[in-house]
Amino acid sequence: MTILSTDHAHSLVGTDFSEKNLKAVLNGLPGVDAVGLEARAADLGTRSIKTSSKAWAIDKIISLIDLTTLEGADTPGKVHSLAAKGMLPDPSDTATPRVAALCVYGDMVGHAVDALGTLHGDPDAGLISIAAVATAFPSGRSSRAIKLADTRDAVAAGADEIDMVIDRSAFLSGRLGLVFEEIQAVKQSCVRTDGTSAHLKVILETGELNTYDNVRMASWLAMLAGGDFIKTSTGKVAPAATLPVTLLMLEAVRDWHAQTGQKVGVKPAGGIRTSKDAIKYLVTVSETVGEEWLTPHLFRFGASSLLNDVLLQRQKLSTGHYSGPDYVTID
Amino acid sequence: MSFLEYAPAPESTGLLNLRENYGHFIGGEFVDGSGESFASISPSTEKHIATFAAGTDEDVNRAVVAARKAYDSVWSKLSGADRGKYLFRIARLIQERARELAVAETLDNGKPIKETRDADIPLAAAWFFYYAGWADKLDYAGMGANPRALGVAGQIIPWNFPLLMLAWKIAPALAAGNTVVLKPAETTPLTAMLFAEICQQADLPAGVVNIVTGAGATGRAIVEHPDINKIAFTGSTAVGRGIARTLAGTGKKLTLELGGKGANIVFDDAPIDQAVEGIISGIFFNQGQVCCAGSRLLVQENVHDEVVDRLKTRLGTLRLGDPLDKNTDIGAINSKVQLERITALVAKGEAEGGERWSAACEIPEKGFWFAPTLFTGVQTSNTVARDEIFGPVLSILTFRTPAEAIAKANNTPYGLSAGIWSDKGSRILAVADKLRAGVIWANTFNKFDPASPFGGYKESGYGREGGIQGLSAYLEGGVR
Amino acid sequence: MSRLAVPKTYKLFIGGKFPRSESGRVYEILSTKGDFVANAALASRKDLRDSVVAARSALSSWSGATAYNRGQVLYRIAEVLEGRRAQFIEEIVSVEGATAAAAAKQVDDAIDLWVWYAGWADKYTQVAGNANPVSGPYFNLSVPEPTGVVAVIAPQASGSLLGLVSVIAPVLAGANTVVAVPRFDAPLTAISFAEVLATSDVPSGVVNIITGKPAELAPWFASHADVNALDLAGAGDLDWVDLQIAAAETLMRVLPPVEGVPAASLARITAFTETKTVWHTKSLI
Known part of the structure; x- marks a missing residue:
């Protein structure tokens, strides 16, 4: 018998997912002391990753990247170029791993499918999946019907993963039930006609949640509602991903796993631009939830410019001298 | 390979210019x-x-x-x-x-x-x-x-x-x-x-x-x-x-x-992840060789098991070894004499019925080392709850009410430091008032600053x- | 025909009660003319022990009371003392041989000293405490807190009332409780003063007064593990260095002997306080 993610939620909330019951669970979560959280994140950031560990980390980072373009000015050509980069990040070294996924707007999914061709597939198998942002990304300001249609369209076009945004306004005004229902509804919309389902990443937009306590609560709400991943940010709001926020979400995922046995993924997105920063995230994952989380179905970087910095570092490691931006491709 | 076995990152001693x-x-x-x-x-x-x-x-x-x-x-x-x-x-x-x-x-x-x-x-x-x-x-x-x-x-x-x-x-x-x-x-x-x-x-x-x-x-x-x-x-x-x-x-x-035998008091509404970090920095900072160490953990009984589990998990990620390695969390004990003292007190703790748990660390062959150690089931009368060990050894006791926590915290001839972990500000202030210790850290531990007076009550x-x-x-x- | 007076039995003051010494011992108090005035209880080490127990059990509520409340209680002592001014003048004249004017001045000074220290009760923490600008997101405050149970040897060669008040009042202003040994050869004012304390608003056990020989009692204070501080103001004629050595066993706080009556000072209050520094994380999120 398969255990549905709602079963986990039922085990924690009870049979009735009323807002009152949800709040009872969420308000029972331990508080977060911001100073202590940030101090712990800073401490993790002081790990010194050298030589063989660094080489491993750099390849791992590449394989965890959701290579992203989310601009109004995106074109099919841009998406093709992004796909090319994702498939062969460094033409001078074909041993360079591929990225985990391309992350695009829903209307670009078809172009991404075309561009990836036979390399479109499960990143755990070394292929590249397609993630689409949906639900009136990034603001989430539209009707439920449009959000669900947005999701269905992207899935139908071939998206393997849906990056949805939560209704921050509802969350902040205390309508947690509404947020919960919406995530569940989007999750339903991820189901394909053959019964399989696109993976759902729930973007909390932590930069708008104001407090760490809210981030923890939103993380749990998203997991209760069936999110496969919790994601920090759209990248359109500052601050986007930060190490303390990601640490906190990893702690939530760890605690959720301890209580339900289910592994939920984490995706920091936006603002991670250097391999030095990305390595801090790898350290944080390893020392918080364990190294087993460093796999594409449990951890991703949502990033665009990160890849090139990582490639420069990779070249430095393999050649022994510093490389320059002219030696990696801009797209 | 395991990423967590970070490759060595030793700080060079080359910049030292010591005399013989x-x-x-x-x-x-x-x-x-x-x-x-x-x-x-x-x-x-x-x-x-x-x-x-x-x-x-x-x-x-x-x-x-x-x-x-x-x-x-x-x-x-x-x-x-x-x-x-x-x-x-x-x-x-x-x-x-x-x-x-x-x-x-x-x-x-x-x-x-x-x-x-x-x-x-x-x-x-x-x-x-x-x-x-x-x-x-x-x-x-x-x-x-x-x-x-x-x-x-x-x-x-x-x-x-x-x-x-x-x-x-x-x-x-x-x-x-x-x-x-x-x-x-x-x-x-x-x-x-x-x-x-x-x-x-x-x-x-x-x-x-x-x-x-x-x-x-x-x-x-x-x-x-x-x-x-x-x-x-x-x-x-x-x-x-x-x-x-x-x-x-x-x-x-x-x-x-x-000396000191600082009590680190964890209430059931504590910010739990930060409390675990604070407990760790409280007793494992500098291998516990700190006079103000939070060497007695007083944890509210309804969260005892959870706190101990989290502590053990977290201690599993501490890295003991070459102190010059930038990734080392736990270094060496300062001297053979000190190591012998710690070892003897821990043996006494076991003999008196405390349940000992030590992190699984590989101990280097040379030098003086002691793995991070917890004692659960400790009674207030046990040696490990009363004597200053001055090593990476935490004694864990429970309490039910704030009054009991205060009484246990103060039940020592020392009075240097104490910690309080709770999300409730008024309780923190009230408990801080009643603790007989010169330095009290609330929702933090082992913080020092030149502007902040440090020193003890009683035999501290x-x-x-x-x-x-x-x-x-x-x-x-x-x-x- | 003159009326036959009813003399008072002078006893100890422990835990708000007036017990005789458990030892049954008394000693004669004579006037300067050599006439018998009264018998005073000669406290034993067990009386001392009981006093420390009383002081310890009174500490929590006394130090836990508001500073405003403590200030009022100390001021109340001044009020009640003022009301019994004549009695104290008479006792001082009789036992110390002071002139009426000198005795009156001593009583007035003692009353005024209570008023002065009463005013400090809710101020010394502001003067001796401080907010500390530490380098980090922390609220950090240092405040002087009571040391605990303080034993005092009152001046032995100065005015018996003023000397006693000068050592008790700062200890109380600092929210400590006290066990006091008054001037040995003139202890009556101390016991009469205990009656003042008993009829003002001072909670039982906050002040305990045991009349007796400082040389006999002080070593028991110095070696008592439940005494937090020892004021040797009036112990100049004793082997006080030995007392200080004995007190080192528990790191007891010791104030050395002084000549005459200790001057009123804030330092006397803070000598019986411990600086407690509290850190708390500070963040908006």
Whole structure:
């Protein structure tokens, strides 16, 4: 018998997912002391990753990247170029791993499918999946019907993963039930006609949640509602991903796993631009939830410019001298 | 491969330029001692570092004479502003040589480089910066106009934070206008000697700072010297008691920073992940060789199991090993003697029925090591709940009500530190009011700052170091 | 025909009660003319022990009371003392041989000293405490807190009332509880003063007064593990260095002897306080 993610939620909330019951669970979560959280994140950031560990980390980072373009000015050509980069990040070294996924707007999914061709597939198998942002990304300001249609369209076009945004306004005004229902509804919309389902990443937009306590609560709400991943940010709001926020979400995922046995993924997105920063995230994952989380179905970087910095570092490691931006491709 | 087995990232010792033999630093010069010498070894490798002089009564007397002369002829005549400028110079020189000092400290003490680099050395510099600014503002220290310095201060410091304790002692003493004779601990004299070089680089007038190395006998000579006006000691309660006896009736001012058995109280509404971090930094920072360590964990019974589980998981990620490796969390125990003491007390804890759990760490072959250890099922009467272990050993007790937590926390002859973890501000303040301890950390632990007074109640000693209180410890009169 | 007076039995003052010494011992108090005035209880070490127990059990509520409340209680002592001014003058004249004017001045000074220290009760923490600007996101405050149970040897050669008040009042202002040994050869004012305490608003056990020989009692204080501080103000004629040595065993706080009556000072209050520094994390999020 398969255990549905709602079963986990039922085990924690009870049979009735009323807002009152949800709040009872969420308000029972331990508080977060911001100073202590940030101090712990800073401490993790002081790990010194050298030589063989660094080489491993750099390849791992590449394989965890959701290579992203989310601009109004995106074109099919841009998406093709992004796909090319994702498939062969460094033409001078074909041993360079591929990225985990391309992350695009829903209307670009078809172009991404075309561009990836036979390399479109499960990143755990070394292929590249397609993630689409949906639900009136990034603001989430539209009707439920449009959000669900947005999701269905992207899935139908071939998206393997849906990056949805939560209704921050509802969350902040205390309508947690509404947020919960919406995530569940989007999750339903991820189901394909053959019964399989696109993976759902729930973007909390932590930069708008104001407090760490809210981030923890939103993380749990998203997991209760069936999110496969919790994601920090759209990248359109500052601050986007930060190490303390990601640490906190990893702690939530760890605690959720301890209580339900289910592994939920984490995706920091936006603002991670250097391999030095990305390595801090790898350290944080390893020392918080364990190294087993460093796999594409449990951890991703949502990033665009990160890849090139990582490639420069990779070249430095393999050649022994510093490389320059002219030696990696801009797209 | 496992990513978590981070490849070695050792800090180089190449930037050290050590001498093979060190004498004392008296009257602005490095001078030979008149007695025996002893070696300092690195506790993580047992390798020889350098040879130091065991200060004799004669050596101590030379140092006191130099300090007295410097006090009478130079330092007491200097303006506060100029005294301050010397201290600022010293602070800057510590910053400039921070990496070198951190490496030397780690080599000599065995503590992880990340602690010396991020805590010991920057704090030592901060201490000099803070007190430098006081030197020309003594009129505002609460003792009326022109408060008088005491004269020559004798200072004896421990091995757990060698350079930082030196800064805690020397910075306020000099700012207040005293000259000093300082003795570092016999197992960690190295950074004090590097500090002596810094005094030379700062062109500090000869004799203002004098450093005499040696063990207990050297310390005794300082305590008993008739021409010393003030004694400041950090170390064990047993030795502190002896000093208090020696100074009885002399009217000399005395500051004692002694032992502790700090209670770290975790309520069921604590920010749990931060509490776990705080418990860990409370007892495993510097291998637990900290007088204010949170060595007794008092956890509310309804979250006991959860806290212990989380602690064990988290302790599994601590990395024990080469202290010079930047990723090391747990370094070496400072000495064989200390390791033996820890081992014996832990054995006693087991014999008395405590349930011992130690993190699975690979222990290096050479050197002095002790894996992070927890005791659950500890009763208040157990040795591990009462005696200061001064090692990476946490005793876990439970409580049901805040009143019980307070009673258990206070049930010790010590009174140095305590921690409180709760999301409820009013409870934190009420509990803090009732704890009989000189430093209370709420939702944090083991934080130090030159502006913040530090010191104990009861058998943890008297007097305060840090802040305006720490300044008044080196001036006549005062209300703090 | 003159009326036959009813003399008072002078006893100890422990835990708000007036017990005789458990030892049954008394000693004669004579006037300066050599006439018998009264018998005073000669306290034993067990009386001392009971006093420390009383002081310890009173500590929590006394130090836990508001500073405003403590200030009012101390001021109340001044009020009640003022009301019994004549009695104290008479006792001082009789036992100390002081002139009426000198005795009156001593009583007035004692009353005024209570008023002075009463005013400090809710101020010394502001003067001797401080907020500390630490380098980090922390609220950090240092405040002087009571040391605990304080034993005092009152001045032995100065005015018996003023001497006693000068050592008790600062200890109380600092929210400590106290066990006091008054002037040995003139202890009656101390016991009459205990009656003042008993009829003002001072909670039981906050002040305990045991009349007896300082030389006999002081060593028991110095070696008592439940005494936190020892004021040797009036112990100048004793082997007080030995007392200080004994007190070192528990790191007891010791104030050395002084000549005459200790001057009123804030330092006398803070001598019996411990600086407690509290850190708390500070963040908006």
